[in-house]
Amino acid sequence: MSSSPLFCTEMALGRPPGFSPKSGPALVLERLSQTPRLVAVTQASRLEIRPAPEMVSIGIRELDSLSGGLPRGCLTEICGPDSAGRTSVLLAALAAATRREEVCALVDASDALDPASAAAIGVEFGRLLWVRCGGADGPQPSAVSPQPSAFRFQSSHFRSDSQLPRSEVRDPMSALEQALRVTDLLLQSGGFGMVAVDLGDVPFRIARRIPLTSWFRFQRAVERTPTVLLAITHAPCAQSCAALSLKLRSSAIGRNSSGKLSNISSQFSASSHTHLFEGLKIEGEILRSRLERKPPQSVRTGCRTEAMRA
Numbered sequence: 001m002s003s004s005p006l007f008c009t010e011m012a013l014g015r016p017p018g019f020s021p022k023s024g025p026a027l028v029l030e031r032l033s034q035t036p037r038l039v040a041v042t043q044a045s046r047l048e049i050r051p052a053p054e055m056v057s058i059g060i061r062e063l064d065s066l067s068g069g070l071p072r073g074c075l076t077e078i079c080g081p082d083s084a085g086r087t088s089v090l091l092a093a094l095a096a097a098t099r100r101e102e103v104c105a106l107v108d109a110s111d112a113l114d115p116a117s118a119a120a121i122g123v124e125f126g127r128l129l130w131v132r133c134g135g136a137d138g139p140q141p142s143a144v145s146p147q148p149s150a151f152r153f154q155s156s157h158f159r160s161d162s163q164l165p166r167s168e169v170r171d172p173m174s175a176l177e178q179a180l181r182v183t184d185l186l187l188q189s190g191g192f193g194m195v196a197v198d199l200g201d202v203p204f205r206i207a208r209r210i211p212l213t214s215w216f217r218f219q220r221a222v223e224r225t226p227t228v229l230l231a232i233t234h235a236p237c238a239q240s241c242a243a244l245s246l247k248l249r250s251s252a253i254g255r256n257s258s259g260k261l262s263n264i265s266s267q268f269s270a271s272s273h274t275h276l277f278e279g280l281k282i283e284g285e286i287l288r289s290r291l292e293r294k295p296p297q298s299v300r301t302g303c304r305t306e307a308m309r310a
Contacts, residue, residue, distance in 0.1 A: 052291065053243075056100070056228060059092030063246070063284050070194075070228045071243055071291060075219050079233045080248035085282035086200045086232050087112075089248065091121045093230060094196060098124035102193025105129040105186050109179035110172075110201035129192075133178040172206050180214055187221040187229065194228040204234045215241035236287060245288040250280040 055069035070076050070093065080086050095118075097104045104127060106113065111132045119125070179197060186195050199207050215238045222229045231238060236245060254276055 054226070057096050058089065059096035060089065063089065066284055067244060067246060067286060067289070068291070070230065072226050072228055073223055074243035074291075075215065075222065075229045075231065075238060075241055076244045076246070077231045077233060077236060077238045077242040078246045078248065079236050079287075080250075081234065083280070084248040084250045085280060086248060087117075087198075088121075088280075088282070090196060090198060090200075090230070090232050091118050091123060093194065093228075094118070094128065095122035095124075097194040097228070098122075098127045100193065101127065103127050103129070103191065104194040104196065105131065105192050107131050107133065107179050107182050107186070107195070107197045109133045109175050109197070109199050111175075112198065112201050131182050133175045133182065172202055176202055176206055176210070180210065183218060184221070187218060187227065190225060190227070192227050194230060195222075196230040196232065198232045199237075200232045200234055202234070207233055207237055208235070210237055212239060212241065215239070219243075240288075242288060243290045245286070247285045247287050248282055249285075250282045253279050253281050 053071035053073050055071055057064050057069050058067070078086060078089055094104055094106065099122065106128060108130060113130065113132075115125075176199070179199065183195065183197050186192060218229060219241045231242075236242075236247075238245070
């Protein structure tokens with residue numbers, strides 16, 4: 001008895017007679033599910049929605065209402081030109097974090113932090129690790145006493161670049177490399193409520209050389225942790241790695257001879273009257289936010305800083 005060609009073909013392929021092979025997407029999914037390397041892969045349609053990160057206060061009410069605060073487990077970038085209020089926002093965020101009894105770390109790439117200003121805004125130095133970069137001997141961790149009236153530094157002293165030996169003059173590129181290495185070590189070690197990286201005084205032509213892979217590495221290191229990673233820059237550098245990106249700008253506020261407050265940034269050349277500097281009017285704008293749907297247009301808010309009298 002002779003067999004039919006179709007019966008012989010199915011037997012040769014190991015299929016029972018009358019087998020109807022699947023076709024189209026069903027066959028592709030079945031073959032992929034049987035591949036050992038793809039067994040643990042979950043289909044995109046079955047992925048769980050990642051929960052929204054916990055938000056903590058920046059320390060400035062107006063910026064909190066604009067952005068909702070700083071997200072934990074994410075990278076937040078705050079940028080702006082000189083005198084835009086970057087340092088004020090940085091110190092306010094550190095003060096708010098230390099008041100929550102969290103241990104914080106500040107990677108100071110330019111060694112520009114003024115302890116007196118930090119103490120005036122409420123930073124608790126007993127919970128702050130201050131890493132000063134840019135020296136010839138590498139990063140210098142400084143422990144500051146909790147009493148604002150008595151600052152003691154373990155490693156180094158304040159000296160201008162003109163007073164430093166030629167081998168100790170700070171190199172911006174070397175300081176940037178030190179800051180990146182220290183930030184990586186701090187994020188890998190964990191245990192910090194906030195890790196702030198101050199790159200505001202690093203020239204943008206140098207800061208923009210930071211490879212995107214470094215920002216991506218920082219983002220993955222802080223992901224799924226309670227740490228707030230805050231980067232202060234002159235212009236946006238982290239790009240899509242930042243979950244929240246804020247841009248700051250400011251204008252000077254002065255009091256004229258009649259005692260009236262006004263914006264003096266554009267009046268120096270047009271007016272001969274003297275003005276007493278009273279503070280800065282800071283405006284914040286959301287450049288990027290992956291925490292919610294992007295707004296149809298940029299959202300801004302404003303706050304004010306006051307000058308400290310001697």
